Amino acid sequence: MSLVFLLALIHAVTSKHQSVGDPFVDPRSPCSQHGMFEDDVCRCDNCYVGATCETKSETCVVDASSGSPFFTDDYWISEVRNGNKDSTVTIAPYYHIGYGAFVGAGNCGGFAPVSGGCRNDLETEIRALHDAVGNFKHNGYTLVMGVGSTELIAASIYSLLDSSQNATVFSEEPYYNGHSGVAxxxxxxxxxxxxxxxxxxxxxxxxxxLEFVTSPSNPTGAMRTKQVASGTAVFDSAYFWPHFTPITADRKLSDHDVALFTLSKITGHASSRIGWAFVKNADMAARLSGYVGASGGLVRESQLRATTILASERRRGYPVLTFASERMASRWSALESVLGSSACYSLQPRGGRATDMWSGKTYAPSPAYAWIRCVSGNDCYQTMLSAGVRGRAGPKFGANKDHVRLELLMGEPDFQSMLDLLRKLQSKC
Amino acid sequence: MSLVFLLALIHAVTSKHQSVGDPFVDPRSPCSQHGMFEDDVCRCDNCYVGATCETKSETCVVDASSGSPFFTDDYWISEVRNGNKDSTVTIAPYYHIGYGAFVGAGNCGGFAPVSGGCRNDLETEIRALHDAVGNFKHNGYTLVMGVGSTELIAASIYSLLDSSQNATVFSEEPYYNGHSGVAxxxxxxxxxxxxxxxxxxxxxxxxxxLEFVTSPSNPTGAMRTKQVASGTAVFDSAYFWPHFTPITADRKLSDHDVALFTLSKITGHASSRIGWAFVKNADMAARLSGYVGASGGLVRESQLRATTILASERRRGYPVLTFASERMASRWSALESVLGSSACYSLQPRGGRATDMWSGKTYAPSPAYAWIRCVSGNDCYQTMLSAGVRGRAGPKFGANKDHVRLELLMGEPDFQSMLDLLRKLQSKC
Incomplete structure (x- = not known):
């Protein structure tokens, strides 16, 4: 541990009257405001290096290749700064020794969906969130939880398809490479x-x-419909939330279709691995939860944290959604001011304005990703990388090399760094 | 919420100067000392019912059918009562937004084992624990983490076997039904x-x-050896710890074999779902972590908690192992005093005394389960159930109906209740 780091840490601790177990009021303070302090180490923003993120890197590449939802960092920091303690969890070492992942389930235990009078507090919070937003009417649907929606993608591909050589997966191009990769x-x-x-x-x-209907689409943000009428459809609804698109109607499914959601693209808690499927057909629900159970089941601590956070949000009308909506809207304004009329780099169309049922506001979609075409027809991934922005190449989504996906979910400093780099690139157009 | 429950809760809170976020000093106090208070509800001991576990049930059945390791409850309660705060975790809502499960990994991220200078604090703690106990020499082995060892059982069966119709799993009888079930x-x-x-x-x-070599055996506790020389062996080592058997030598593997371990049978934190595999062969390690990644990867919060708890234990010489050893030894003494010379119910042999490398003490194994034969040849599961003890029937382990497995890992009150019921049963022998 370097001296400068130690001094910064001591300053941060003493100036905020930090006591054991309390979270930092400002977790960016020990990291020169250019990173987040966690697990006794600074996780630096892109373009900053050093033990306390004190140095700006000369060879800066902004990572826009994943979908890690750091865009909510600032919201959760402000929660702690504003003294809201009810989204912080404290877990004693004696908390829930033994099996049983479901918070509030008492002696009901097991991996399968809890029923018959047992409490499952996370399921209650998830259903309440859908009720508030109006994006899915869940009455009559079984909720199957997974280790992120990724596990439910795997469970769908493994257990909803038969085991014959003809078992086939499809998703409209450009498709999410998480679907094709697991297939x-x-x-x-x-x-x-x-x-x-x-x-x-x-x-x-x-x-x-099995068809994955990713709607809004990853990477384009466009709304999608089922293409394979005779197959089973899994509606990957990760981005079907007000901060990405105005919700004008609930998602409707055929009786043998499935809807997937994930906490990561709502509150940002991606590493909590909280995903869920709504399924009407009892046999299909059993198949999905069979896969989850065989693969080790679910984790208690992350469900406790998710329950705590969602309950805190519910009591105050889900302010995180307001924050996320404003942030995504401002990012799209900024992005369009740089590339919106570019002759070299073509942004996808955002879709028209509509009135969102939850907020009552009228706005255009603000997709989670920019899906950019290099008008020259050149390898757009390489073009962006040369400009210092690492995206994900078009061919990973079944598209041509002239396309690249840039995430718009990074932390605000990284987004601003990317915007600067794109502005420089556009200036040479 | 009933009035009596509310009053008990208010008493518990006020009498202990409970403040928001602090754990209860005595989590059994709001539950009449007959249950554990968690998630705002009492989880009652077997044979107690009511909102505050205030009523003894007339129709009492003790559940000895699982392996839920509540036997460490008392240890972790005493930790908090003794003022040791460094095994309690507090997680702010801004903690680790985004992906990446490995605690301390910084920007290294991803599902695969972290290498190349990145920190993985949980892996460090796990390797330190093995160093202290001496049960596995891990140098040269890759550690692959899973959602409990259950996920690594699934990963082994799915990804270490080829996909032909001849793919076959074997485990010596009586075998753990978790292996046969996933196969x-x-x-x-x-x-x-x-x-x-x-x-x-x-x-x-x-x-x-693929052969599962469960050693010590679940259900018998006997040490096992590899039977299928030409196959791949997975040594399920869940019970290869000093509180179940004296460790006299480290576990040795062939280069293409795998060793599995799980936190649940060490500290009791089963619902944290922390399991790990040691693998020498790089391709096999990649296959196992490929399955874990495709199935959603790993969860951050549980790894943070496990890291915190193991580090706290390491600094003090792993007192939880001493507690667990004493508790298991005393349970076997008690069990043998009831059934040891029974003409009706035959306990498995415990194995001879040996000197454990970690503690330096000499003792006989104290297996996690009693594997009982009804000498009459009757259905032993039904015999026990009629006496008020629900075990797991012999046929689930590939054995005859004259055998039943009773877990010995329950909370102390449940163990004492079971002992009383067995004493009554034996008195009619």
């Missing part, structure tokens, strides 16, 4: 077109063909 | 004998045949 992991076929998938489903039955 | 979930063959498994491995190659 490949489980050795499933990947259909090249909706027609091919539909033909497969008609020949081999509904359980032979 | 069935993934549609693998289950070999009926070591000879059958060995023949399969010789015909179709090492990747066709």
């Amino acid at each position: 490949e992991f489980f050795g499933r076929n990947w259909a090249q077109s909706a027609e091919e998938a539909e033909a497969n489903a008609r020949t081999y039955g509904r359980n032979s063909t | 069935e979930f993934f549609g693998r063959n289950w070999a009926q004998s070591a000879e059958e498994a060995e023949a399969n491995a010789r015909t179709y190659g090492r990747n066709s045949t």
Whole structure:
């Protein structure tokens, strides 16, 4: 531990009257305001290095390749600064020795969805959130929790499809590479077109063909519809929240379809790995939770934290959604002011303005990703990387090299750094 | 919430000067000392009911059917009562927004084992624990973390075996039903004998045949050796700790074998779902972590808690192991005083005394389960259930109905209740 780091830490601790177990009032203070202090180390913003993030890097590359939702960092810091303690969890070492992941479940235990009078506090909070936002009417649906929606993607691909050689997965291009990657992991076929998938489903039955309807789309943000009428559809609804698109109606499913959601793209708590599926068909729910159970089940601590945070938000009308909506809107304004009329770099269309049911406000979608086409037809990933912005290349989504995806979910300092780099790039257009 | 419950809670809170976020000094106090208070509800001991566990049940059945390690409850309560705060975790809402499960990993992120100078604090603590106990020499082994060792059992069965129709799993009888259950979930063959498994491995190659060597055995506690020389062996080492058996030598593996461990049977934190595999072969490690990644990866909060608890234990010489050893030894003394010379109910042999390397003490094994044979040849599960003790029936482990497994890992009040019921049963022998 360097001396400068130690001094910064001592300053941060003493100046805020930090006591053991209390969170830092300003976790960026020990890191020169250019990083977050956690686990006794500074996690620096892009372009800053050093033990206390004190040095600006000369060879700066902004990482816009993932979807890590640091954009809510500032909101949660302000919660602590404003003295709201009820979204902080303290876990004694004796807390819930033994099995059983569901908070409030008492002796009900087990991996399967809790029913029959047992409490599942996280499920209650999740359903309340959907009630408030209006994006899914969950009455009559079983909720199956997973280790992030990623596990429910895996569970769908493994357990909703039959085990024949004809088992096929499809998603409209450009598709989320998390769907194609897991399909490949489980050795499933990947259909090249909706027609091919539909033909497969008609020949081999509904359980032979699974379609991921990612709506809003990752990477484009466009709303999608089911393309394979005879197959099973999993509506990946990770981005179907007011900060990404105005919610004008609830998501409607056929009786054998599934809707997936994830906490990570709502509150930002991605490493808590809280995802859920709504399923009407009892056999399909059992298959999904069978996979989750066989793969080790669910984790108690993250569910306790998610429950605590969602309950705190519910009591105050979900201010995190207001924060996230304003932040995404301002990012799109800034991005369009730089690239909106560029002759070299074409942003995807955002979609029209509409009135969101939750906020009552009228606005255009502000997708989680910029899906950029290099008008030159050049390799757009390389073009951006040369400019200091690492995106995710078009071919990963089944698109051409002239496309690249840039995430817009990073922390605010990283977003501003990226914007500066894009401005420089555009100035040479 | 009933009035009596509210009053008990107010008493508990005010009498201990409870403040927001602090753990209860005595979490059994709001529950009439017959249960644990968590998530605003009492989880009652077996045989007690009511909102504050205030009523003894007339129709009492003790649940000895799982392996939920409540036997460490009292240790962790005493930690808090003794004022040791460094095994309590406080998690601010801004803690680690975004992906990345590994505590201390900084920007290293990802699901795969962290290397190349990145810190992984939990891995460091796990390796230190093995160094102290001496049960596994981990130099040269990759550590792959999973959602409990259960996920690594699933990962082994899915990803270490090839996908042919000949893929076969074997474990010596009586075997742990967690192994056979997951093999069935993934549609693998289950070999009926070591000879059958060995023949399969010789015909179709090492990747066709997976053996679980559960040592000490669940359910018997006996030490096991590899039976299928030509296959891949996964040594399920959940019970290879000083409180279950004196550790006289480290576990040795062939280069293509795997060792599994789990936090649940060490500290009792089962719902944290912290399991790990040691693997020498790089391709096998990649396959295991590939399954974990595809299934949603790992959870940050539970790893933070596990790291905190193991570090606190390490600094004081792992007193939880001393507590657990004394408790298991006293339970076996008590059990043998009731059933040790029974003409009706035969306990498994415990194995001989040996000197444990960690404690330097000499003692006989104290297995996690009693594996009981009803000498009459009757259905032993039903016999026990009629006496008020719900075990797990012999056939689940591939044994006959004359056997039943009773767990010895429950909370102390439940263990004493079970002992009373067994004493009554034996008195009628």
